[in-house]
Amino acid sequence: MNILLIEDETRVADFIRRGLKAEGWVVEHATDGETGLEIMQDRDFDIVILDLMLPGITGQRVCQKMRARSNTTPVLMLTALDSADERVAGLRLGADDYLPKPFDFDELIARLHALHRRNTSYADDADDGKLRHEGLIYDYSAMVLTVDDVVVDLSAKERELISLLMTSERKALSRERILNSVWGTHEDPMTNVVDVYIGRLRKKLGPYSGLIKTVRGAGYRFG
């Protein structure tokens, strides 16, 4: 369960981020609308939490642009004012829910769950915390990978890697992004760990090893 939080005030953002992490959500944070939109082009999220007051383009505009791009990710809008007008305007621009600041953390959580449920029940009836692709199922909460209903043992890094790949379906990921995201690296380690782990994963995926494609000169892509 991935959330993109677009919020410029660091204090608020940290507060939300910490809380959501504790709930088991994975939170990516962008401090302005442009950045948020860009990140959404590379990754898919389950929900976007969007502040209305942002530097640069406004939250409304971000939402509008998302919809114009046929991005249907549920959007929860945060605003300082509890004005019915704003709410209506927001919803018309494609927001799915709306929460006035300051808000109760419990209420935030509740709304997120509601949004998530609503969204996933429409599509293929359940996000049970699993990533699926053909005969591949990665169960987040159980941390188990199943290949054609056969459980495959993965190490910690392998799990993070497959999870990153599967949540970035059809997006090319550079080794650096992978290193940054899975290993937390910020400098060049002059190593080929990523390649080695991709190799191991492919072996474990058996018949589906081909799902991890090599994009020569760029990195790897799942699906």
Added chain:
Amino acid sequence: MNILLIEDETRVADFIRRGLKAEGWVVEHATDGETGLEIMQDRDFDIVILDLMLPGITGQRVCQKMRARSNTTPVLMLTALDSADERVAGLRLGADDYLPKPFDFDELIARLHALHRRNTSYADDADDGKLRHEGLIYDYSAMVLTVDDVVVDLSAKERELISLLMTSERKALSRERILNSVWGTHEDPMTNVVDVYIGRLRKKLGPYSGLIKTVRGAGYRFG
């Protein structure tokens, strides 16, 4: 797409450089401000990534000098401190954006794209990250070219080339511009790589090969 990276820590610089290269940027690297300024006198870049802590003159000073020379290239500042003061100071000196270290690679990429787009004043609301023309679709986040719904494999240079061509629809591009943008060449190299790659690309475009037109004496044009 050319970037000038001014950063003294080699490991960090290498990491950024590789990552950006994988994303399709051509990166020039300077380890100090003076060198950076010199390089900028000879060449134009799409974006400058500027570390604040540099040996010799500081990043702020570099930025200031650039602006004093009426160089309007967008500047993305990197700094170790997440201080609002520094941010404000940086922006006042002419920086266009700011990123605290250590940063997420995703966010770096996102900001670069945002800066670049802002600069080229590209306001396409329906931009879903794909370039389309007739039966040709280039998805640059997946790095995949589709010809009449059939995926065609492209090499890194071919990808950069088709992406450049498709974003410059109906504009003639000289070999020099193509060389500069895709290969990062700035002097006259007496080579015919561009011709060779245009040829390869045409072959892969199959029925759409005619979309890449030769403009005799000038270069090539897409669409």
Added chain:
DNA sequence: ATCTTCGATCAAAAGAATGTTCATGATCCT
């Protein structure tokens, strides 16, 4: 406390795909 085991990392080498150049042949334009 030591051993054992497994995961994580590294380094080297083989293998594959890509990048570049050159030479030749085709095409265009006057």
Added chain:
DNA sequence: AGGATCATGAACATTCTTTTGATCGAAGAT
């Protein structure tokens, strides 16, 4: 026709990827 410009195939050079085996280190077992 003839010079200039462009297209193309093939050889060669380079870079990137994969694979393998060895090493290091942490966690758990004895």
